[in-house]
Amino acid sequence: MRVLRNTQFLAMSLAASLVVIVLGGASSRASAQASALPSAQVGPEVQPARGETGNQQPNNCQQSNQQQSRGRKLLDEMVSALGGDAWLNRQDWIFYGRAATFYKGQPHEGAPQFEEYYRADPFAERVVLISHYGVFLATNHRDVAEVWTSDNGYEITYQGTKPLPAKDVADYQRRRMHSLDVVVKDWLKQPGVLVTYEGTNMVERHLAEQVSILTASNDAVTLELDQSTHLPLSLSFQWRDPVYKDWNTDVQEFADYHEIQGIMTPYSITALHNGDTTGERFLTKVVYNAKLPADLFDPHRPLEKKAR
Numbered sequence: 001m002r003v004l005r006n007t008q009f010l011a012m013s014l015a016a017s018l019v020v021i022v023l024g025g026a027s028s029r030a031s032a033q034a035s036a037l038p039s040a041q042v043g044p045e046v047q048p049a050r051g052e053t054g055n056q057q058p059n060n061c062q063q064s065n066q067q068q069s070r071g072r073k074l075l076d077e078m079v080s081a082l083g084g085d086a087w088l089n090r091q092d093w094i095f096y097g098r099a100a101t102f103y104k105g106q107p108h109e110g111a112p113q114f115e116e117y118y119r120a121d122p123f124a125e126r127v128v129l130i131s132h133y134g135v136f137l138a139t140n141h142r143d144v145a146e147v148w149t150s151d152n153g154y155e156i157t158y159q160g161t162k163p164l165p166a167k168d169v170a171d172y173q174r175r176r177m178h179s180l181d182v183v184v185k186d187w188l189k190q191p192g193v194l195v196t197y198e199g200t201n202m203v204e205r206h207l208a209e210q211v212s213i214l215t216a217s218n219d220a221v222t223l224e225l226d227q228s229t230h231l232p233l234s235l236s237f238q239w240r241d242p243v244y245k246d247w248n249t250d251v252q253e254f255a256d257y258h259e260i261q262g263i264m265t266p267y268s269i270t271a272l273h274n275g276d277t278t279g280e281r282f283l284t285k286v287v288y289n290a291k292l293p294a295d296l297f298d299p300h301r302p303l304e305k306k307a308r
Helices: 002-009 023-034 056-082 166-177 180-185
Strands: 092-103 113-119 124-133 139-148 153-157 160-163 194-203 206-214 220-226 232-240 247-260 263-273 276-288
Touching: 056 194, 056 206, 056 220, 056 263, 153 166, 180 220, 180 232, 194 220, 206 232, 247 276
Parallel strands: none
Antiparallel strands: 092 113, 092 276, 113 124, 124 139, 139 153, 153 160, 194 206, 206 220, 220 232, 232 247, 247 263, 263 276
């Protein structure tokens, strides 16, 4: 089941979910997000040094406004590059592909096929793992599936349906709440959200422009946008471990974009945790607005015996 749960890191990538950052840039992104936290704020206000005047404050304020305006403009360009209204108004989608998982940077054997069905509103996701086996002739089988809702997750096998462990649900919901879709469609509409341009950076030999989004509750995401195409190259965020109380950094990297039904879709998505690769997904086919039936996201819907 570890393979199946690691296939979740995309869609909400774009979905769906498509929105992930290279190891070289993870440190700078972590620093940018940590600086937005109360524990990282500077203490009492520092008095101007001899020869300095209070005129610096208006200049700093003007620079801050320019950075915020620049950040908003870059996000608008990103949405337009992704497909504009076509991307914003996706109702559902299907991802077909293969997924690989890693442990301490080393890949597990095999890259099983998966099918991922995603509904934007109300949110739901169904992921099916396809295995290939047989006594005389190997065929495809859907042996395990997972259904995710806005507040829970379920594992479905031929023996029935059972809720997934609370830790797995918490991990999934954390990734979903920091996905590109949620940031664009929810965070940017919240009062008090701060969008800041952080400068340029190199991401996998691409010159990228870095934008940070900080909510009024001090939750933050950092995006790296390709300077020439404006498409997202990576997305990162930090969260505090509930047990050890230290900070973790999760990253999604997006590559190999294809235009599907007017929507730019990354066919390669890599997930990293604290600098180590934890999963990779390679898409082979994508379908948007397929008018998926509601019962597809019913946890009690039985599995199909064979994949198409």
